[in-house]
Amino acid sequence: MSIVTEDKKRIVLWAEEGEAYASEIKLLERALKNIDISKIKVYSFIADKGFDSIKIMEDIAKSGVELAIRVKETFRINVKHPLRKKSKEGWNKFGRYRYLIESLFGNIKQKLGGVSIKLCKF
Known part of the structure; x- marks a missing residue:
């Protein structure tokens, strides 16, 4: 779980390794229990379709943070749901910043992958 500040700095708030095929929603629920995001200056919670869960949206909305979770929808x-509608509006507004978070985690994975490769060589 990470945030992007107004000046586009990326900050990791919570990271947890799950089992293979672990539910990302359950991992996020655990993170939200441990972090009070209402005390952090966060404008929007940006996430992809994998986090399209009413429970997650309710927990985040209680904190006063604007939702920007991409919702699952088709042309049919x-x-x-009102929270999903609000989240869709937020996604249209803030979704373009998701690449900042994805690139942060990509960099972390590269660094950790590089470390584990070096350790294996010894």
Whole structure:
């Protein structure tokens, strides 16, 4: 779990390694229990479709943070739940910043991967 500040600095708030095929929603629920995001200056919670969960959205909305979770929708099925509608609006507004978070985690994975490769060579 990470945030992007106004000046586009990326900060990791919580990181946890799960089992193979672990539910990312359950990992995020654990993180939200341990972090009070209402005390951090966060404008929006940006996430992809994998986090399209009403429970997650309710927990984040209680903190006063604007939702920007990409919602699952097709041209036949419109978004009905009010939190999902609000999140869709937030995604349209803030979704373009998701690359900042993805690149941060990509860099972390590269660094950790490089370390483990070096350790294996010894």
